[in-house]
Amino acid sequence: xxxxxxxxxxxxxxxxxxxxPDEVRLDMTLDELGFDSLVLVEALFAxxxxxxxxxxxxxxxPDETEFDISSIGAVIAGIEALVAARA
Amino acid sequence: MHETYAxxxxxxxxxxxxxxxxxxxxxxxxxxxxxxxxxEAHLSRSELGFADRFAQFALVAARQAVxxxxxxxxDDLAERAGVIVGTAGGGLTTSDEAYRAVYAEGKNRxxxxxxxxxxxSAAASLVGMALxxxxxxxxxSTACASxxxxxxxxxxxxxxxxxxxxxxxxxxxxxxxxGIKAWExxxxxxxxxxxxxxxxxxxxxxxxxxxxxxxxxxxxxxxxGAPMLAEVVGFAMGADAGDMVMPSRxxxxxxxxxxxxxxxxxxxxxGYINAHGTGTTANDRTEIAAIRQVFGAHADKLMISSxxxxxxxxxxxxxAVELIACLMALRMGVIAPxxxxxxxxxDCALDVVxxxxxxxxxxxxxxxxxxxxxxxxxLALARI
Numbered sequence: 001x002x003x004x005x006x007x008x009x010x011x012x013x014x015x016x017x018x019x020x021p022d023e024v025r026l027d028m029t030l031d032e033l034g035f036d037s038l039v040l041v042e043a044l045f046a047x048x049x050x051x052x053x054x055x056x057x058x059x060x061x062p063d064e065t066e067f068d069i070s071s072i073g074a075v076i077a078g079i080e081a082l083v084a085a086r087a
Numbered sequence: 088m089h090e091t092y093a094x095x096x097x098x099x100x101x102x103x104x105x106x107x108x109x110x111x112x113x114x115x116x117x118x119x120x121x122x123x124x125x126x127e128a129h130l131s132r133s134e135l136g137f138a139d140r141f142a143q144f145a146l147v148a149a150r151q152a153v154x155x156x157x158x159x160x161x162d163d164l165a166e167r168a169g170v171i172v173g174t175a176g177g178g179l180t181t182s183d184e185a186y187r188a189v190y191a192e193g194k195n196r197x198x199x200x201x202x203x204x205x206x207x208s209a210a211a212s213l214v215g216m217a218l219x220x221x222x223x224x225x226x227x228s229t230a231c232a233s234x235x236x237x238x239x240x241x242x243x244x245x246x247x248x249x250x251x252x253x254x255x256x257x258x259x260x261x262x263x264x265x266g267i268k269a270w271e272x273x274x275x276x277x278x279x280x281x282x283x284x285x286x287x288x289x290x291x292x293x294x295x296x297x298x299x300x301x302x303x304x305x306x307x308x309x310x311x312g313a314p315m316l317a318e319v320v321g322f323a324m325g326a327d328a329g330d331m332v333m334p335s336r337x338x339x340x341x342x343x344x345x346x347x348x349x350x351x352x353x354x355x356x357x358g359y360i361n362a363h364g365t366g367t368t369a370n371d372r373t374e375i376a377a378i379r380q381v382f383g384a385h386a387d388k389l390m391i392s393s394x395x396x397x398x399x400x401x402x403x404x405x406x407a408v409e410l411i412a413c414l415m416a417l418r419m420g421v422i423a424p425x426x427x428x429x430x431x432x433x434d435c436a437l438d439v440v441x442x443x444x445x446x447x448x449x450x451x452x453x454x455x456x457x458x459x460x461x462x463x464x465x466l467a468l469a470r471i
Contacts, residue, residue, distance in 0.1 A: 018132070041199040042136065048196060 005083050006076045008050055013072060016043045026073035033072070037062065040069070053082040088155065091411050095423040096444045100397050102280055102292050109264040115276045118262050119294035119399030137203050138213055139178035140260035144297035144404075145210035146217055149254055153218060156301040156313060158252065160219055167250050169222035170214045171241050172299070173233030173257035175403030176266060177226070178205030183265035210258050214299070222250050231363070232324075233257055233403035234298070235456035235464035238410065239322035241302040242466070251307045256299035257404030267293060273332070275367050281400070283364035283393035284371050284439040286430030291365040294399025298407035317417045317468045320451070321350025327461025334370055334457050339363075339377035343453060346465040347381075350451075355385050357467075358449030359416045361409045362439075363457045364393020364425065365400055372434045374455065379437070390447060392440040396426035406456040406464070413452045417470040420448045 002010070007021070014021045017033040024033070030040060037059050044055045055078070057067045068074040094101070101119040110116070126135055126143045134146060149170065160168060181204040185197040203209060208226040215224045223244065227237040234257025241255030261267070270276055270293060277290035300316075308315055323345025327338035347354055363374055379386045394412045401408050412423040421444055428441035454466045 038136075038200075045196065045199045054196075 003080065005051070005080050009047060009076050009079055010072070012046045012050065013043055013075075016046075024072060026071065026076065028072045030069060030072075047079060051079065051083050051086070053079070053086055055079070055082065088151070088411060091408075092415050092419065095394060095397065095412055095415060096421055098397065098424050098426050098442065098444060100280070100426050101294070102397075102399055105262065105267070107263055110267075113264065113267050114271055115267060115278060117277070117279060117292055118267070119292060119397075120262050121296050134213060134217065137200055137209065139181045139204045139209060140295075141174055141176065141178060141180070141258045141297070142204070142210040142213050144260060144295070145172050145256070145258035145299060146213055148256060148258070148297040148299040149214040149218065152254060152256070152299045152301050156303070157311075158301060158313070164252060165219045165221055167222045168220045168252040168254070169224040169250055170211050170220055170254040171225060171227060171237040172210040172214065172255070173227045173229070173235070173237035173403050173407065174207055174210060174259055175228055175230050175233050176259060176261045177207035177228070178209060179266050180260050180263040181205040183263045186265065214254060218254070220254070223253075228403065229462040229464070230458035230460055231400070231402055231405060232456035232458035232462050232464040233406075235406035235454065235466060236324060236462075238300065238302070238407065239324060239464050239466055242319045242322050245302050245304050251304045253302045254299055255302055256297060256407035257401070258297035259401045259404035260295045261293055261402055262295045277366060280427050281366040281396045282427035282429065283362065283366045283396055283425050284375070284432060284435040285428040286432040288366045288368065288371065291367055291395070292399040294395070294401045294405070296398070296401055296408060297404050298411060300407070300410065315471045316414045318471045319466060320352065320469045321346040321348070321467035322465070323349055324462070324464040327463070329461050331461075332459055334373040335461060336373050336377045336380060338461055338463055339374055339455070339457050340380040342463040342465040343377065343381045343455065346453060346467040350467045350469070352451055352467065354382050356451045357382070357385075357389060357453055358447065359413070359422055359452040360389055360391045361412050361452065361454045362391050362393045363455045364395055366393070366395060370457065371432070374457065375435045375437055386437055390422045390438050390440050390445065390449070392423055392425040394423050396428075406454060406466075410454055410466070413454050413468055416449050416452050417468060420446055422447050422449070
């Protein structure tokens with residue numbers, strides 16, 4: 001059962017990918033969703049605004065970043081941890 | 088463009104109450120806003136992400152221009168054709184919103200596309216991307232003369248053989264809280280309307296919008312049977328090197344004379360001047376004196392009008408929008424009026440085509456732009 005946070009994130013990602021939320025699966029990669037780096041940056045901005053958090057993602061060097069973006073599930077887990085740390 | 092022709096002929100004044108966010112906190116309450124503009128109806132989703140309001144206007148204007156010119160850019164042409172957009176404020180509404188977010192609302196982040204949106208060059212980039220133009224492309228920023236400089240450079244590039252086709256014009260969207268608040272400081276804005284050359288004028292009124300034109304080599308245009316609007320025959324630019332805000336009669340006269348010299352035309356050939364005509368005392372009197380200086384006795388035969396009385400001062404886009412009045416004069420033989428003219432000013436005692444459009448055949452027209460900071464640019468166009 002997805003958390004409320006997860007559902008919000010999926011809604012944001014789906015909107016950026018121009019899909020419906022039920023088309024977004026946790027095992028999908030950002031590439032599969034058609035995300036380029038700018039779309040990702042825009043999605044992270046929406047997520048940061050939504051949850052009042054800061055996501056440690058550096059678009060200069062996505063591979064070196066501590067924030068795992070290897071799949072939608074990983075992104076959600078990372079955001080959930082940041083939201084939990086904030087609370 | 089035909090809607091604009093119709094509005095100019097009717098003398099329709101687009102100046103009205105401002106209706107953007109926080110406008111109630113401004114001491115100036117009037118402007119010529121673009122009403123009913125729905126960006127989503129004109130721009131793709133990815134364009135919307137990167138387009139400030141000024142760039143949105145530019146994209147719409149550029150697409151209209153290319154459609155009206157019947158141009159298709161094949162690979163060879165696309166590689167050589169470019170776009171020059173004049174703008175004074177660039178993505179000012181984007182900066183304004185970002186500052187509001189971090190200063191007024193205490194937020195700690197701004198939208199990630201703030202930088203690509205606010206760049207002055209964003210409009211040129213987006214137009215080039217929309218049309219696939221890969222030739223010389225850039226933005227020009229010379230305050231109120233920006234679009235005349237942009238179009239003049241495009242003209243020179245086409246004439247010089249650097250590009251067979253250039254898109255050029257201007258785009259501006261300064262009607263936001265920060266944009267008008269800054270202008271209030273100079274105390275040159277009118278509280279109630281723009282009345283160029285009228286003895287009771289009390290300042291300029293801000294407008295917004297864009298206009299873009301296709302500048303095309305004559306032989307290239309003729310070979311493809313293009314609908315030609317006019318021939319650009321001359322351009323001159325210069326600097327007063329004098330004052331940051333006060334205009335110079337000699338500086339203005341020099342570029343008007345320069346545009347005619349560039350065209351190789353005698354001053355008696357000119358029938359109409361689309362004046363800079365801001366509705367400030369300093370501009371209007373200086374401009375009329377400069378016209379008298381250049382044209383001598385012929386000044387009394389000229390028709391001179393300022394369409395800013397209708398569409399307001401579009402700052403970096405103003406020359407481009409005003410070029411429509413020049414094209415109307417050349418193509419339709421209709422001179423756009425200076426609206427709001429109520430009281431003669433002995434210092435502006437030339438024919439300023441007050442309040443009513445006039446039918447008149449003209450062969451050559453000038454379009455004046457005299458910017459803050461003394462940067463001047465004048466185009467000369469001829470009937471084709």
